[in-house]
Amino acid sequence: MGKAEFLTPKAIANRIKSKGLQKLRWYCQMCQKQCRDENGFKCHCMSESHQRQLLLASENPQQFMDYFSEEFRNEFLELLRRRFGTKRVHNNVIYNEYISHREHVHMNATMWETLTDFTKWLGREGYCKVDETPKGWYIQYIDRDPETICRQQELEKKKKQELDDEERNSKFIEELVRRGKEGKEEFKNLYVALKQCNCNRVIPVIFAFNLNKGQSASATAAPKSSTLGPSPLQTIASVKRKEPGHTSSDTKDKKKKSALDEIMEFEEQKKRSLRKDYWLHTGIVVKLITKKLGEKYYKKKAVIKDVQEKYTAIIKMIDSGDKLKVDQTHLETVIPAPGKKLLVVNGGYRGNEAVLDSINEKNFSATIIIESGPLQGRKVEGVQYEDISKLA
Structure with missing residues (x-):
C-alpha cells in the first residue's frame, strides 16, 4: 500500500498521531524512536539500525545507563526548580508533567526502576527533602544557587538592621516615658504637701514667687511660712532658683515640644553621624x-x-x-541627570534608592527625594556628591 498523499484524511490522521504520546513499552531509548503498536516495535527491533545501536551499547552498557540517568535527573530537577521552586509537591505531579514532553528520557533506560526509588535517591543525595505520607511521596527542592544564598543573606541582614533600629527607637521612647513619669511624681508629691497645709497661708507665698514682686513681698511672707513648715516652700524656691536665666518664651517652646519632636531630632542627629x-x-x-x-x-x-x-x-x-x-x-x-535614579552610598540614608531633584554646584551638594524604605517621599537637601551615585 502506498504512502498517503499530502493533506488527505489519512495523512492528516498520521501526523496527529505522531505528535501525541504513545505507549512507553513501544519506545526505544537507544534509537529514540516511538512505535505506535506492537507490530511496529517488533519490526524496529529487527531492523539493522537498531541492531547496530545494541552492539554499541553492549560494548559499555554502564556508560549509556549513566548518561541517560544523568539526563533524566537534570531535566527532572530543572522542571521542579523552574515550575514549583522550593514548594512541597507530590512526586507524581512532577513526573506526569515531565513525561508530557514527547522527547523526554524514559525511566526504563535509567538506573532507577520506579519513581519511588528515584524519589528516595534524591533524598539520600541531598537534592530534595522527601517525606512519605498516606497519599504518597512528597518532595521539596533545595535551592543551593550562590545568588539565591547571597540574596537570602542580604535579606536577613536587612531584617536584623531594621530590628536593631526598632529596638533603639523603643528604648528611646521608654526613656522619655520614664522621665515623664518621674516629673509627674515630683509634682504630685509637691501638690500633696501643699494640700495638707492651710490654703489661706500658701496662696500668698505662691503669688509672691510667681510675680517676682521683690524682697518686701517675700519678707512679709516669710513669717507666715515659718508656721507652715519649711518643706513645701523650700521645694518651690529651689525649683524657681534652678531656672533664673530662662524667659517665658523658652518655657513655652519647651512645652510645645512633644515626644515625637524629640524622636525626630534624635533620628536626624543619628543619621548625620552614620558615616563610614x-x-x-x-x-x-x-x-x-x-x-x-x-x-x-x-x-x-x-x-x-x-x-x-x-x-x-x-x-x-x-x-x-x-x-x-x-x-x-x-x-x-x-552624579546622574536630574530626575534619574541614584543610590545613597554613605551617610544616614545609606542603602536607600532616591531620585535626583536638583544640584547645587557652589556647595558641591545635591537635593534628593528618597524612594525606598520607611522614609519614602522625604526630600533631603545638602547631600554631598561623594554620598550618592548613579544606578546602573
Missing part, C-alpha cells in the same frame, strides 16, 4: 580616576558587579566590557 569610611555598593556606576591601569581606562565609567572586604570592587567597564579588580581609592561616584 567605605561606600562601595553593587549595581552603581562609578568612574576610574587612576592612570595606573593605563589611559584606556582613565576617566571611564564602569558598573560595580561585586564588593570584596568592603574596600575592593570588581567592576565591568561599560565601553569595553572588561572586568577589573580595583580599590575604593581609585574610584569616584557618578
Whole structure:
C-alpha cells in the first residue's frame, strides 16, 4: 500500500498521531524512536539500525545507563526548580508533567526502576527533602544557587538592621516615658504637701514667687511660712532658683515640644553621624580616576558587579566590557541627570534608592527625594556628591 498523499484524511490522521504520546513499552531509548503498536516495535527491533545501536551499547552498557540517568535527573530537577521552586509537591505531579514532553528520557533506560526509588535517591543525595505520607511521596527542592544564598543573606541582614533600629527607637521612647513619669511624681508629691497645709497661708507665698514682686513681698511672707513648715516652700524656691536665666518664651517652646519632636531630632542627629569610611555598593556606576591601569581606562565609567572586604570592587567597564579588580581609592561616584535614579552610598540614608531633584554646584551638594524604605517621599537637601551615585 502506498504512502498517503499530502493533506488527505489519512495523512492528516498520521501526523496527529505522531505528535501525541504513545505507549512507553513501544519506545526505544537507544534509537529514540516511538512505535505506535506492537507490530511496529517488533519490526524496529529487527531492523539493522537498531541492531547496530545494541552492539554499541553492549560494548559499555554502564556508560549509556549513566548518561541517560544523568539526563533524566537534570531535566527532572530543572522542571521542579523552574515550575514549583522550593514548594512541597507530590512526586507524581512532577513526573506526569515531565513525561508530557514527547522527547523526554524514559525511566526504563535509567538506573532507577520506579519513581519511588528515584524519589528516595534524591533524598539520600541531598537534592530534595522527601517525606512519605498516606497519599504518597512528597518532595521539596533545595535551592543551593550562590545568588539565591547571597540574596537570602542580604535579606536577613536587612531584617536584623531594621530590628536593631526598632529596638533603639523603643528604648528611646521608654526613656522619655520614664522621665515623664518621674516629673509627674515630683509634682504630685509637691501638690500633696501643699494640700495638707492651710490654703489661706500658701496662696500668698505662691503669688509672691510667681510675680517676682521683690524682697518686701517675700519678707512679709516669710513669717507666715515659718508656721507652715519649711518643706513645701523650700521645694518651690529651689525649683524657681534652678531656672533664673530662662524667659517665658523658652518655657513655652519647651512645652510645645512633644515626644515625637524629640524622636525626630534624635533620628536626624543619628543619621548625620552614620558615616563610614567605605561606600562601595553593587549595581552603581562609578568612574576610574587612576592612570595606573593605563589611559584606556582613565576617566571611564564602569558598573560595580561585586564588593570584596568592603574596600575592593570588581567592576565591568561599560565601553569595553572588561572586568577589573580595583580599590575604593581609585574610584569616584557618578552624579546622574536630574530626575534619574541614584543610590545613597554613605551617610544616614545609606542603602536607600532616591531620585535626583536638583544640584547645587557652589556647595558641591545635591537635593534628593528618597524612594525606598520607611522614609519614602522625604526630600533631603545638602547631600554631598561623594554620598550618592548613579544606578546602573
